[in-house]
Amino acid sequence: MHNPYSEIFRTPGTKGFAAAAFIARLPIAMAPIGIVAMLSQTRGEYWLAGGVSATFAFTNAFLAPQISRLVDRMGQTAVAVPTTIVSIIAFAALLVATNQDWPAWTLFVSAFLAAAMPSVPAMVRARWTEIFRDRPELNTAFAFESAADELVYIAGASLSVGLSVALFPEAGMLASTLFLAFGMTAFILQRASEPKVRPLEHGSGGSAIALWPVRIVTFALIFVGAIFATAEVSSVAITKELGQPGAASLVIGVYALGSFAVGLIVGALNLQAPKQRLLAISLAIISLTTLPLLVANTVPLLAIAIFFSGVAISPTFIMAFGIIERRVPEAMLTEGITWVMTGIGIGMALGAFVAGWVVDNYGAQNGFWVSVVAGMIAFVTVLAGQKALAGEDEGNLVSAVPQSAK
Structure with missing residues (x-):
């Protein structure tokens, strides 16, 4: 029986960047709820936990399109490398600030900087588009990515909270940060599938x-x-x-x-x-x-x-x-x-x-x-x-x- 999903993965490189993207996007679901689980246990103040989590979520919502705009202009590697590094360092600072009971303002600053995390769902869909543009396989690839997004939201939030409760308060956020680091590294290293930069004519901005x-x-x-x-x-x-x-x-x-x-x-x-x-x-x-x-x-x-x-x-x-x-x-x-x-x-x-x-x-x-x-x-x-x-x-x-x- 014909399986369209097996067809899209016959193209060299697709399995690798799809797997890496799945891991790299787990923090999308893990980080917001992980921050709440971590701070509610360590600080005991839900307003603080919710405020820091909201700072990350809304800042990322504002920054992500701007970062993706730079990705279109300069390429995935050129932009994703520095923004991912900033995000990982900021998440690490958030973990240390929580563990060492640093002032509340350090939590907000760390969450704000961590929001530099690039949009993995957008970058992986851009790679699929580069391969299957104007072909029916692209619809199948987008369906696969939508299913992957569903799994991320189902598994990510549960995993983040579960680790924080079962191990130690920072466990969910630590796992989220490691997933971001390893997933983005694997994704970026696969240069062969990276979309070409196509600048707009007349220098349009x-x-x-x-x-x-x-x-x-x-x-x-x-x-x-x-x-x-x-x-x-x-x-x-x-x-x-x-x-x-x-x-x-x-x-x-x-x-x-x-x-x-x-x-x-x-x-x-x-x-x-x-x-x-x-x-x-x-x-x-x-x-x-x-x-x-x-x-x-x-x-x-x-x-x-x-x-x-x-x-x-x-x-x-x-x-x-x-x-x-x-x-x-x-x-x-x-x-x-x-x-x-x-x-x-x-x-x-x-x-x-x-x-x-x-x-x-x-x-x-x-x-x-x-x-x-x-x-x-x-x-x-x-x-x-x-x-x-x-x-x-x-x-x-x-x-x-x-x-x-x-």
Whole structure:
């Protein structure tokens, strides 16, 4: 039987950079929660733990597109080496500051500098694009990376917290830092698959976020990220309210499982429909499947509803990145992908906050209203932006970047 995933890994070098990228991106999930687990145990102040973690997360969300823009201009190795070194040193300083009980300001400064960590998901997708540009294998490669992202979020956070609790408070962050160091070293050393630098003509310094397709997809995926976070927060609150708090991890795992499985299936198919239309369909499914969550008042019902609400998450990511690959100039690709990843991260942070507020004030079950509203906004955004996503709204693109960059 034909296996499209085995096909993409027959190309020399793909196994190596994909494996290295998986290890190098584990800190994306491990670091934020690892900081909370570490500082909450050593300092005993959750506000401090949350503040330092938020400093890292939001600074990285702001810096990552700027770093990726430099990657597009100068190459992965030239930019990833110094930024990774800065990030590793800063993480090490954070570990020492925690262990030696240094002043609180040193924790914030270390977390701020650690946010220089480059966007591994964007760089690895740029390598796949370099190999399979304008070929159906690229859809399969993006599906594989979306599945890898799911595994990172499932395994990374659990591993970070588990190590901190089982061994010593700094264990999760120590492991995260080592994964970053070894993963990025292995990734950078594989120069043969590194994308070529393609400078924009006329010395343009434009940003990818000036392009309407990037704006639309990033804005829509902020709300998809909010749905993802709301599912986690509300599931924890509902299972606790039902007297079965231990079931939360199972429910959240089922959510990721649905997304993971369907994403792999979509990646194996050579879908011919326009990607902007498939993205709209995926978001329509996400919107509809948030509704049963409002009436899932038992753990079994919650698990079933959560499973179906997650089935379109990975396909949404696959189509979103596919649109970016087609609508963003090659010289802006890494930055364009990073903006989308940033949107997801911002959405998860905002979604967790808003869902938590709704749960505190209106009850656990009502937390899922955040998912319903977010799903509708994401769907309407992409539906209204179909022409721009299809490349038909050329006038807007011209105003954003030079004619030569389209």
